[in-house]
Structures are given as C-alpha cells and as structure tokens.
Amino acid sequence: MISGKFAITIHILTLLTKYPNDFLSSEYIAGSINLNPVLVRKEIANLKAHHIVESKEGKNGGTKLSVDPSKITLKEIFEMTFETINLGYAKNQPNPDCPVGKKINQNLSSLYADMNQKVSLQLEGISLEDFSNQF
DSSP: OOOTHHHHHHHHHHHHHHSTTSOBOHHHHHHHHTSOHHHHHHHHHHHHHTTSEEEEOSTTOEEEEOSOTTSOBHHHHHHHHOSSOOOOOOSSOOOTTSTTTTTHHHHHHHHHHHHHHHHHHHHHTOBHHHHHTTO
C-alpha cells in the first residue's frame, strides 16, 4: 500500500542536497518534515542500506548525502522506498461465481502494472538535483 514514505524520503534527500557539506541531525530533518525523529531515522537507515547517505555519530553528528544528486533519479529513490505501487485488494477473496468477483483481482493487477510503468517513466527523467532545484 502507498504511504507517506516516498514523501518523507524525498524530503530528507532534498534537505541533504541543499546542505551538501553538512551533517544534518535527525532532529533538524524531523523539524523540517514536522515528524517524529524516530521515523526519520528509520528512513535514513533505509537510505544508508542503499548507500545513498552516510552518517556520523556524536555531538556534531548527523547524515549527509553520499551520492551526486544529479546521478540518482526519483525512480531509483521510489524503488528504494517501494518495489511497486499497489493500492491493495479486497480483504476477503471475491466470489468466483460472480462475473465481477472472478476477475476483479486479475484486472486490478493489470491496472497496477500499467500504473507502475507510467510512474517509472515519469520519475526516470527527474534527478534528485532537478527536483531539489525547485526550492
């Protein structure tokens, strides 16, 4: 299911792009997003696992971007956050004897695949630097 993770991740990376020489604290980043620092650290951990950011502990610690923002696309960031768009399926198995129920999940899967292709094409042409330059 879609959540706010992509928006949080993009917000974090945009901040880090704007301050390329600084290690930003999770508290500072959380203040910008208006979010609990624990949730920010969770997304930073995912970015660290993908080698997009580096962190430093201590009094002057924080996180900074470890990649060139012109070399990473929003598509790559999206894929680090979600594998695909999935708006979900009914909780219960649809009735296979119903003309709608027997094909609804198949048709939703096709719709979601089409959405993923379109979103990927849209995000592929936008670098983190391009996006960050809007601010």
